[in-house]
Amino acid sequence: MDENQSYRKSSENNAVFDTSKSLLQEIPGHFHQKANVRLWVKRDDLIDPEVSGNKWRKLALNVVLAQHQRKEGILTFGGAYSNHLLATASACSRVGLKSIGIVRGEELTAASNPNLRRCAELGMDLIFISRTQYDCRCEASETEMWKARYASYLLVPEGGANYHGMIGCQEIMQELPFTADHVFLAQGTTATSCGVLVSLPEKAVLHAVPVLKGFDTLAEMRALLLPVLLDAETVDDYLKQVVVHSDAHFGGYGKWTSDLEQFIYKVRQAINLPLDKIYTGKAFYALMQWLEKTDFTEPVHVVFIHTGGLLNG
């Protein structure tokens, strides 16, 4: 664990991205109208417009690792609208690392959308591959191929979903000035959820809101947690603290309805909280639904982690 300590120290010294900008916004009781509930939003979206939310949490230690290993840059993967690609391009350009983005879709170019354009502008080299090849990105032969071809780059999986990404997300909970009873967040790869889960008090509940349809949250989390916690029983113990809200995906990844758009508009008007349509809008919606149908006999502290995503959604 000494190694982690030193990564953490170096990430704290990295003043480019100041996580103290992540304020805790209390949502007034008249908005949720629930007795015994105090609700806060942990505004990680305020860390930086481009390296926003959980993306900096997941990149922080990967950037330090790349610097530590004297790599030239970071090579990573994402879709055309990936917040993670943009965050990687932006973070790397500001700390003096190069970046390569492997993008899903061979028909695309750097001019296909504003997200890719901005990545290219920040100096990211974009390599477009077919969906079939992209879907194999986690296979050993594929990762070995990319590693061999770009040996001077640190390979970071899609969404920053590796050990270092997960560990970086532990810091979110450590910044809270109180103990949370319930934590809500939107879920893609589950790296953020895993980092938050292992830093959660034993009695607290993690509410995961997958934005993909038919997503197996517990299986995905198990796969990420096992190499860290080392034994399956410990992993299952942790997973008992997870509640999955699997019906708030609004049709699946990248899909939404006018109801969701209206909800996002209403929240912005009422409590000045900006949400995106791909991730945080869905998760905040699930939180409101859950509050509505749950009665609290004891006072509870509920925290919604705002994972960012406002530029692309």
Ligand SMILES: *Cc1c(COP(=O)(O)O)cnc(C)c1O
């Ligand atoms: C990437 C992203 C997520 C998903 O985080 P995971 O760690 O992959 O589960 C959630 N919210 C926003 C806004 C994101 O950009």
